[in-house]
Amino acid sequence: MQDILFGLTTGSIYALMALAIGIVYSTTGIINFANGSIVMIGAIVGFWLVSIVGLPLWSAILLSIVITSLVNIILYKTCVKILGNLHVNIGWITTLLGASIILDNLARVLFGSEPQPFPYLFGGTEITLLGYRIMLHEIAMVVITLVIAISYQAMIKKTTLGNAIRAVSTLPDSAKIMGIKSEVIVVLCFGMAGGVAAICGILMAPITFVSYTMTMTVGLKGFAAALIGGLGNTKGAFVGGWSLGILEALLSRYIPLGLKDAVSFIIMILIILLMPGGVLSGIKLRKKAAAVKL
Amino acid sequence: MKKHSWVTFSIVTVVSFTMLLTGCNKPAVQENSKKEIVIGAVHAMSGPSATLGNSIKQGMDLAIKEVNAAGGIMGMPVRAVYRDDEGDPTKAKSYMEEVIIKDKADFIVGPTNSTSVAASEPFVNQNKKVQILDIATASDLVDANKFPYTFRTMIPNNKQAEALVKIAISKGYKKIVLVQDTTALGVGGLADMKKYMDLAGAKAVAEISYTANAADMTPVAQKIKDAGADCALFWTLGADGAKIIKALERVNYLNNLEVLGYTGLSMTNFQALAGPGASICSTLGLEVWAPLRSQPKFDDVRQSIYDKVLKEYGAFGPGKRDTSPIYISCGYDSVMLLKAAIEKAKSIDSDKVKAALESGDEFKGYYAKGYVFSKTEHDGLNVNEICQTEISTDKYLGEFAYKIAKK
Numbered sequence: 001m002q003d004i005l006f007g008l009t010t011g012s013i014y015a016l017m018a019l020a021i022g023i024v025y026s027t028t029g030i031i032n033f034a035n036g037s038i039v040m041i042g043a044i045v046g047f048w049l050v051s052i053v054g055l056p057l058w059s060a061i062l063l064s065i066v067i068t069s070l071v072n073i074i075l076y077k078t079c080v081k082i083l084g085n086l087h088v089n090i091g092w093i094t095t096l097l098g099a100s101i102i103l104d105n106l107a108r109v110l111f112g113s114e115p116q117p118f119p120y121l122f123g124g125t126e127i128t129l130l131g132y133r134i135m136l137h138e139i140a141m142v143v144i145t146l147v148i149a150i151s152y153q154a155m156i157k158k159t160t161l162g163n164a165i166r167a168v169s170t171l172p173d174s175a176k177i178m179g180i181k182s183e184v185i186v187v188l189c190f191g192m193a194g195g196v197a198a199i200c201g202i203l204m205a206p207i208t209f210v211s212y213t214m215t216m217t218v219g220l221k222g223f224a225a226a227l228i229g230g231l232g233n234t235k236g237a238f239v240g241g242w243s244l245g246i247l248e249a250l251l252s253r254y255i256p257l258g259l260k261d262a263v264s265f266i267i268m269i270l271i272i273l274l275m276p277g278g279v280l281s282g283i284k285l286r287k288k289a290a291a292v293k294l
Numbered sequence: 295m296k297k298h299s300w301v302t303f304s305i306v307t308v309v310s311f312t313m314l315l316t317g318c319n320k321p322a323v324q325e326n327s328k329k330e331i332v333i334g335a336v337h338a339m340s341g342p343s344a345t346l347g348n349s350i351k352q353g354m355d356l357a358i359k360e361v362n363a364a365g366g367i368m369g370m371p372v373r374a375v376y377r378d379d380e381g382d383p384t385k386a387k388s389y390m391e392e393v394i395i396k397d398k399a400d401f402i403v404g405p406t407n408s409t410s411v412a413a414s415e416p417f418v419n420q421n422k423k424v425q426i427l428d429i430a431t432a433s434d435l436v437d438a439n440k441f442p443y444t445f446r447t448m449i450p451n452n453k454q455a456e457a458l459v460k461i462a463i464s465k466g467y468k469k470i471v472l473v474q475d476t477t478a479l480g481v482g483g484l485a486d487m488k489k490y491m492d493l494a495g496a497k498a499v500a501e502i503s504y505t506a507n508a509a510d511m512t513p514v515a516q517k518i519k520d521a522g523a524d525c526a527l528f529w530t531l532g533a534d535g536a537k538i539i540k541a542l543e544r545v546n547y548l549n550n551l552e553v554l555g556y557t558g559l560s561m562t563n564f565q566a567l568a569g570p571g572a573s574i575c576s577t578l579g580l581e582v583w584a585p586l587r588s589q590p591k592f593d594d595v596r597q598s599i600y601d602k603v604l605k606e607y608g609a610f611g612p613g614k615r616d617t618s619p620i621y622i623s624c625g626y627d628s629v630m631l632l633k634a635a636i637e638k639a640k641s642i643d644s645d646k647v648k649a650a651l652e653s654g655d656e657f658k659g660y661y662a663k664g665y666v667f668s669k670t671e672h673d674g675l676n677v678n679e680i681c682q683t684e685i686s687t688d689k690y691l692g693e694f695a696y697k698i699a700k701k
Contacts (some may be wrong), residue, residue: 113342113344117567272689
C-alpha cells in the first residue's frame with residue numbers, strides 16, 4: 001500500500017510533465033524538448049522568490065507560475081514561431097534542444113552547481129494514513145495533480161477557450177476560417193504548459209532539491225509518461241504518469257533498482273509498438289472491437 | 295661545372311650532418327640552456343568541479359610564488375600555464391596537447407576530473423611528461439606499468455573503499471549494505487568495496503544500485519530497511535546521498551543505522567539537504583586535516599599552510615573565498631613535490647625526475663603528511679592517514695571536517 005502511495009506521488013511528477021508536453025503537442029504537433037529545463041526554471045524561480053526575495057511560499061508559487069509561463073512563451077516566440085510552417089520545417093527539434101542546453105547552462109551560471117533545499121508544503125507535516133506515515137506535501141502532490149487533471153479536462157470540454165484549442169488541435173486551417181486566432185491559442189497553450197511545468201518543478205523540488213540538473217533523469221520519464229498515455233492526449237498524460245509511477249514503485253520491490261529505468265522504458269516501447277496512440281487509444285480500440293462483435 | 299656540384303654537395307652534406315647531430319643533442323642543449331620550468335596545469339576552473347580546480351590553481355600559484363621568490367628550482371624560475379577544461383574530457387585532451395606541444399610544458403599537474411584524466415593521460419605518457427594527479431580519484435588512473443609517468447597524491451577510490459570497510463568492520467557492524475549509483479564511478483566503487491569486504495572475510499547483506507539523480511530514493515531506503523542493515527557504505531554523490539537519507543527518515547529507519555560515505559558524499563550544504571538524518575552520516579578525510587571537535591587545532595605544518603591561505607586568499611564564506619584550504623594544499627604539494635624530485639634528480643629530464651620520485655624516499659607534504667612512491671606503486675598516499683570525519687561542520691563549513699573519535 002505504501003508503495004502505491006509513493007508511486008502516486010512520483011507518478012504525479014511524471015503526469016504533470018507529460019501534461020505540459022501534451023498541451024504543446026496537441027496544438028502545434030511539436031514536442032517541447034526543453035520541457036525538463038522549463039520545469040527546472042520553475043523550481044529555481046520559486047527558490048529565489050522564497051529565499052532571496054523572502055516571499056511566503058504560496059505567493060512564490062503563484063509568481064513562479066506566471067514567470068515560468070512567460071519564459072515558455074518567449075521560448076515559443078524565439079525557437080518555434082520564427083520557423084514558420086512546423087510541418088515543413090522541422091528545425092524546432094534543434095532549436096528546442098539548443099534552448100534546453102542554453103537554459104541549463106544559464107541556470108548553472110546564475111544558480112550555481114550546488115543543489116539547494118526547498119521547503120515542503122505545510123512545513124513537511126506528516127500524518128498517518130491507512131497505518132502508513134505520509135507527508136501532507138505528498139498528498140498535496142496527488143491532489144493538486146488531480147485538480148489540474150479535472151480542471152483541464154473541464155476547460156477543454158466546456159469552455160469557449162477549450163473549443164478553440166480543440167479546433168486548432170484537430171483542424172487548424174478550418175479553425176482559421178472560422179475566425180479563431182490560432183496564434184493566440186498556441187501562445188496561450190505555451191503559457192499554460194509553462195504554468196504546469198512550474199507547478200511540477202515546485203512540487204518535486206523538496207524531494208529532488210533545486211539544481212540545474214534536477215530534471216535530467218526525471219525529464220525523460222515525463223516523455224515516457226506522455227508516450228504511454230498517448231502523445232497529445234492530455235487525459236492520457238495522467239494515466240501514463242500515474243501508472244508509470246505506481247509500476248516503478250511496485251517493480252522496485254522485485255528488481256535491482258539499477259534496472260528500474262530500463263524496465264520502465266521497455267514497457268514504454270512495448271506500448272508504443274502495441275498501442276501507438278497510447279494506452280487510452282488501446283482501450284478505446286478494444287471497446288470498439290467488442291461492440292462490433294456484439 | 296662538375297667541380298662546383300661536388301663543392302655544393304659537400305657543403306650540403308656537412309651542414310645536414312651538423313644539423314642532424316645538433317638535432318640529436320637537442321634535449322641536452324635544451325636542458326642546459328633552459329631558462330624556466332613550465333608546468334602545464336589542465337583543471338576544471340569553471341563548471342561543476344570549479345571549486346576543486348580553482349583550489350588547485352590557488353595552491354599552485356602560492357607554491358610557485360614562494361619557489362620563485364627563493365630563486366626558483368636549480369636557479370630556474372617556475373611558470374605555470376593553466377587551461378580550463380570545464381570538467382569536459384574532450385577539452386581536457388585538446389588542452390593537454392596544447393600545453394605539451396605549444397607551451398612546451400616540462401611537467402603536468404591535473405586534470406581535475408577522473409574522466410578528463412582518462413582522456414588525456416595516454417598522450418601525457420606518450421610524451422614522457424611526469425604527471426601529478428592531485429584531485430582525480432578513479433583507481434585505474436594510476437598504474438605504474440600502463441602509465442609510467444603518472445603519479446598521484448590524492449586518496450584514490452580503492453584506498454577509500456579499503457578505509458570504509460576497515461572502519462565498518464572495526465566498529466563491529468555485521469549487517470553491512472553497499473549503496474552506489476549505476477555510473478562508472480559507482481560501479482568502480484562497488485567493485486573496490488566488495489574486494490576489501492572479501493579480503494576482510496566479510497560479506498555485504500545487500501548491494502543496492504540506483505540511477506544517479508533519480509527523483510525518488512524511497513526504494514533505496516526501503517531496500518536498506520528490508521536488509522536489516524546496521525551500517526551502509528555509501529558510494530554516492532552528496533545530493534543523491536542526502537535524498538537517500540531523507541528517504542530513510544520517511545521509512546523510519548534512521549535510528550539503527552550508521553552511514554559511512556566516500557568523499558563524494560561530502561558537500562558543504564549536506565546538512566541542509568539531508569535534514570536531521572545527517573547526524574548518522576560521516577565521510578573520510580585525512581587525519582592531519584581533521585582535528586577533534588574538542589580540540590580544534592591543526593599541527594604546525596597544516597597551520598602554516600592554513601595561515602598562508604588566509605593571508606593570500608582571505609577568509610572562507612559567502613562572497614569571499616569559496617575554495618578549500620585542503621585542496622589548495624593539494625595544488626601546493628604538486629609544485630613542491632616536483633621541486634623536491636627535480637632537485638633530487640638534479641635534472642628536469644622526465645626519466646630522471648620519475649626515477650627520483652620512485653626512489654622510495656618520503657616526500658613531505660602539506661595535504662598529507664608525506665608521499666612515498668616506488669617503481670610499482672605510483673599512489674603515494676598512505677591509507678593509514680585516512681580517518682572517519684564529520685561531513686561538514688557549522689563553524690568551519692567548507693574549511694575542514696572534524697574527526698570522529700574511535701569508540
